[in-house]
Every structure is written in C-alpha cells, then in structure tokens.
Amino acid sequence: MREPDISIAECSYRRALEIVSNKWTALVIYALEDGTSRYGTIKSRIADISQKMLTQTLKQLERDGLVVRKVTPVVPPAVEYALTPLGMTLLPFLRMLKEWSSAHYASVSEAREAYYAEHQDQDASHG
Amino acid sequence: MREPDISIAECSYRRALEIVSNKWTALVIYALEDGTSRYGTIKSRIADISQKMLTQTLKQLERDGLVVRKVTPVVPPAVEYALTPLGMTLLPFLRMLKEWSSAHYASVSEAREAYYAEHQDQDASHG
DNA sequence: CTGTATCCTATGAGATACTG
DNA sequence: CAGTATCTCATAGGATACAG
Numbered sequence: 001m002r003e004p005d006i007s008i009a010e011c012s013y014r015r016a017l018e019i020v021s022n023k024w025t026a027l028v029i030y031a032l033e034d035g036t037s038r039y040g041t042i043k044s045r046i047a048d049i050s051q052k053m054l055t056q057t058l059k060q061l062e063r064d065g066l067v068v069r070k071v072t073p074v075v076p077p078a079v080e081y082a083l084t085p086l087g088m089t090l091l092p093f094l095r096m097l098k099e100w101s102s103a104h105y106a107s108v109s110e111a112r113e114a115y116y117a118e119h120q121d122q123d124a125s126h127g
Numbered sequence: 128m129r130e131p132d133i134s135i136a137e138c139s140y141r142r143a144l145e146i147v148s149n150k151w152t153a154l155v156i157y158a159l160e161d162g163t164s165r166y167g168t169i170k171s172r173i174a175d176i177s178q179k180m181l182t183q184t185l186k187q188l189e190r191d192g193l194v195v196r197k198v199t200p201v202v203p204p205a206v207e208y209a210l211t212p213l214g215m216t217l218l219p220f221l222r223m224l225k226e227w228s229s230a231h232y233a234s235v236s237e238a239r240e241a242y243y244a245e246h247q248d249q250d251a252s253h254g
Numbered sequence: 255c256t257g258t259a260t261c262c263t264a265t266g267a268g269a270t271a272c273t274g
Numbered sequence: 275c276a277g278t279a280t281c282t283c284a285t286a287g288g289a290t291a292c293a294g
Contacts, residue, residue, distance in 0.1 A: 014154070016228030019235070021148050023287075027141070039256055050288055055257065065238025076255040077294080086234050093227055096220050101143035107213050108146070111192025149266075166276055177268055182277065203275040204274085 019064065019090075024049055024057045029087060030094055032067065036082040066090065146191065146217075151176055151184045156214060157221055159194065163209040193217065 020026055024046070031037065031045045043054055058081060061067035066087035072078040083091075147153055151173070158164065158172045170181055185208060188194035193214035199205040210218075 012228040012232040013225050015235075016224055016232055017147075017150075017153055020144075020224070021150060023144075023148060026144055051257070052259095052289090053287060056287090063239055063242045064235045065242075066235070071256095075294090077257085079256060086231060086238070089227065089231055093220075093223050096223060097143055097147070098140050100216065100220055101139040104213060104216055105139040105143055108142070108191045108193070111213070112190055115190040115192075151267095170276095178277070179269090179279095180267060183267090198276095202274090204277085206276060 019066075022057075024053050025061065026094055026097070028054070028057050028061065029066065029083065029090055030098075032081060032083045032087070033091060033094075036070075036080050039079050039081070042081065061087065146193075149184075151180050152188065153221055153224070155181070155184050155188065156193065156210065156217055157225075159208060159210045159214070160218060160221075163197075163207045166206050166208070169208065188214070 027046050027049070028042065031042045037045070039054070039058075042058075043049060043051070046054070049057075058067060058069070062069050065084055068082055068084050070080045070082070072080070154173055154176070155169065158169050164172070166181070166185075169185075170176060170178070173181070176184075185194060185196070189196050192211055195209055195211050197207045197209070199207070
C-alpha cells in the first residue's frame with residue numbers, strides 16, 4: 001500500500017522538487033557538467049540567462065552544497081565554479097530528463113497542437 | 128565536443144523542464160502513478176493543493192497529452208483521470224528524483240545549515 | 255570580469271464565493 | 275462532486291545602471 005498523502009509523507013521529495021523547480025537551476029548544473037567553468041563561460045553557455053538570475057542560481061546551488069565557488073584574487077577577478085560530488089549526483093537525473101525530452105517531446109507538441117485545434121476558441125496563446 | 132549554447136541547441140530540453148518546473152505537476156503525475164483516480168481522490172492525496180491549482184495542473188497535463196480525462200455523465204458528475212502512455216514515460220524520471228531525495232536530501236540540508244551558520248548575518252530566512 | 259542594487263512586470267499560487 | 279470566477283499577495287525573473 002502507498003501512503004495516503006504525498007504532501008506530508010514525501011516531504012524530502014517536495015524539497016528536492018524545489019531544487020529543480022525553477023527556470024535556471026537545471027540548466028546551470030548542466031552547464032557545469034564538463035567540469036570547472038568561469039562565471040562568464042557559464043553565462044555564454046546559457047546565453048539568455050540574465051546576470052541576476054545566474055548569480056542568484058549559483059548562490060542557491062552553493063548554499064545547497066551542489067556547487068563550489070573558488071575565487072582567484074587577481075585583477076580582474078577570476079571566479080570558478082564546479083559541481084561538488086553531491087551536485088554530480090544530480091547529473092544522471094538531468095541526463096534522463098534530456099533523454100526523455102529527445103524521445104518524447106515531439107509527442108507533447110503534437111498533443112498540444114491537437115488540443116488547441118479543438119479548443120482554439122477558448123485559448124490560443126501558444127505561439 | 129558539446130554544443131556551445133544549451134539555450135538554443137537543447138530547446139526541447141528546456142521545454143521539458145517547463146513541464147516539471149512548477150510546484151504541482153510532478154506531484155499530480157505521481158498521484159496518478161497507481162492508476163485511474165477521481166478528482167477528489169487526487170486532491171486528498173496531495174492534501175494541501177488548492178482546487179484552483181489542481182484543476183489548472185490537470186488541464187495542462189491533459190493539454191500536453193500526459194493525462195486523459197474521462198467524464199461519466201451521472202449526477203453528481205464523476206470525473207476520472209489517468210496517465211496516458213506518454214505520461215507514464217515520465218514515471219521513471221520522477222521515481223529517480225524520489226530516490227535522489229531519499230539518498231541525498233539530508234546532505235543538502237546539512238550544506239544549508241553550514242552555509243547559514245557562516246552567513247547568518249546576511250541571510251537568516253530559513254525556517 | 256564578476257558581481258550588486260533597484261525598479262518593474264508577469265506569473266504562480268492561495269482564499270473565497272459561486273455553479274451545474 | 276467537480277469544477278469556474280475573481281480577488282489578492284508573494285515571488286520569479288528581466289532590464290538597467292552602477293561598483294570593486
């Protein structure tokens with residue numbers, strides 16, 4: 001039998017969901033997949049992320065022990081980021097989502113098209 | 128070599144991330160793991176989800192072809208929801224996140240405590 | 255180069271009341 | 275029972291300007 005209430009029983013699961021549940025976290029982790037990168041490198045890899053969001057996401061990841069920040073005191077400052085071992089444990093999960101998207105996202109798009117074809121008078125906001 | 132820009136090259140990946148990137152979607156899918164459920168049953172399983180959010184999430188999932196909605200025209204109305212085959216393909220992914228949270232979430236909590244212990248004068252907003 | 259600080263808007267999400 | 279509609283607030287996130 002399963003627990004009747006996933007909201008209480010699976011608390012850590014929900015906390016884990018919070019880590020992934022924002023626009024940039026997964027992307028930043030993914031950008032660090034290959035190893036240490038500098039701030040600017042990460043930024044150029046994700047391109048349309050703003051400074052604010054990159055800094056904020058990096059801070060959260062550092063706070064959560066998923067990323068480590070290393071400052072080299074030179075001028076101009078050089079800051080490098082890398083996944084911690086803990087952060088790396090998320091990689092298989094992210095790769096799995098990536099595989100899922102390659103394999104199935106077209107189906108989601110099709111479903112959406114079909115849905116909007118039927119409901120076009122009610123909601124057509126889907127570029 | 129990898130693509131230089133995950134924002135453009137991995138578009139479907141980002142779209143897939145949008146599916147998981149909200150507070151309730153994963154939980155609702157998870158609540159349907161065992162099979163068909165009625166609206167009220169799902170609601171009681173997730174407990175602290177509001178009617179609005181449950182309805183909205185269910186609609187999105189239906190639109191994306193991940194969940195199917197079946198209405199039995201009786202009074203009072205009976206509405207059943209179930210994962211589609213496509214929706215079920217997300218299950219392994221969600222289970223993996225659940226396993227990750229069981230295995231590693233304590234480490235995240237510890238990291239946070241340590242972080243706040245060092246930065247307590249700057250930010251202490253962490254229950 | 256690596257950030258901070260501020261302003262602003264859109265969206266997420268809860269509360270409440272109402273309906274077939 | 276299974277929603278819809280509306281109000282409201284908090285947060286996410288983008289733009290821009292500034293700083294060490």
